[in-house]
Amino acid sequence: DGGITQSPKYLFxxxxxxxxxxxxxxxxHDAMYWYRQDPGQGLRLIYYSQIVNDFQKGDIAxxxxxxxxxxESFPLTVTSAQKNPTAFYxxxxxxxxxxxxxxxFGPGTRLTVL
Amino acid sequence: QKEVEQNSGPLSVPxxxxxxxxxxxxxRGSQSFFWYRxxxxxxxxxxxxxxxxGDKEDGRFTAQLNKxxxxxxxxxxxxxxxxxxxxxxxxxxxxxxxxxIFGQGxxxxxxx
Numbered sequence: 001d002g003g004i005t006q007s008p009k010y011l012f013x014x015x016x017x018x019x020x021x022x023x024x025x026x027x028x029h030d031a032m033y034w035y036r037q038d039p040g041q042g043l044r045l046i047y048y049s050q051i052v053n054d055f056q057k058g059d060i061a062x063x064x065x066x067x068x069x070x071x072e073s074f075p076l077t078v079t080s081a082q083k084n085p086t087a088f089y090x091x092x093x094x095x096x097x098x099x100x101x102x103x104x105f106g107p108g109t110r111l112t113v114l
Numbered sequence: 115q116k117e118v119e120q121n122s123g124p125l126s127v128p129x130x131x132x133x134x135x136x137x138x139x140x141x142r143g144s145q146s147f148f149w150y151r152x153x154x155x156x157x158x159x160x161x162x163x164x165x166x167x168g169d170k171e172d173g174r175f176t177a178q179l180n181k182x183x184x185x186x187x188x189x190x191x192x193x194x195x196x197x198x199x200x201x202x203x204x205x206x207x208x209x210x211x212x213x214x215i216f217g218q219g220x221x222x223x224x225x226x
Binding site: 031033035040041042043044045048050058090094100101102103104105106107108 | 118122146148150156157158159160163202204206212213214216217218219
């Protein structure tokens with residue numbers, strides 16, 4: 001099955017902890033994205049990566065970090081510097097060439113700070 | 115002014131009616147426009163993409179684009195209770211590859 005997987009589905013973090021959210025895709029897509037969604041709001045871009053070993057900050061990158069060591073994987077770390085991390089986190093990817101701006105989403109990870 | 119604006123709703127329509135969802139955007143140079151459906155607690159799924167002025171139909175869904183007026187709409191014909199969801203409008207960012215800007219979404223409720 002081709003697709004985008006995110007794990008875990010639910011994640012609980014204590015104050016001051018760093019946590020890492022996984023995003024994997026086997027669609028051979030070049031670009032990958034991380035978004036945050038708060039209740040009743042749209043998606044806000046955290047980080048994105050268009051090729052391996054390269055990534056750029058989105059609109060709300062503070063308190064987050066990413067890596068892109070493999071084409072298939074784009075993990076997101078929520079650091080203790082992120083003051084309000086409770087949210088729904090969505091990973092997306094886009095193919096290259098035609099349709100390169102059509103984003104497909106994984107199932108999401110719901111992070112709650114205890 | 116928000117870059118992409120949608121009425122948050124909720125928009126309530128009876129089963130079988132036409133639901134009309136609207137979206138306006140501020141970047142006149144935007145070229146790609148998308149509608150996503152998001153059920154409660156789930157991730158967004160792509161319904162339609164549209165790139166040219168006019169209408170694009172796919173089953174019960176019709177996307178309409180008017181670049182001169184900077185709006186894009188989604189019509190859902192013969193609305194079903196299963197269409198009840200939040201609909202997100204997304205617009206590409208000019209000269210920024212695949213980056214999209216999302217509206218806050220319109221909640222649609224279809225009443226049996």
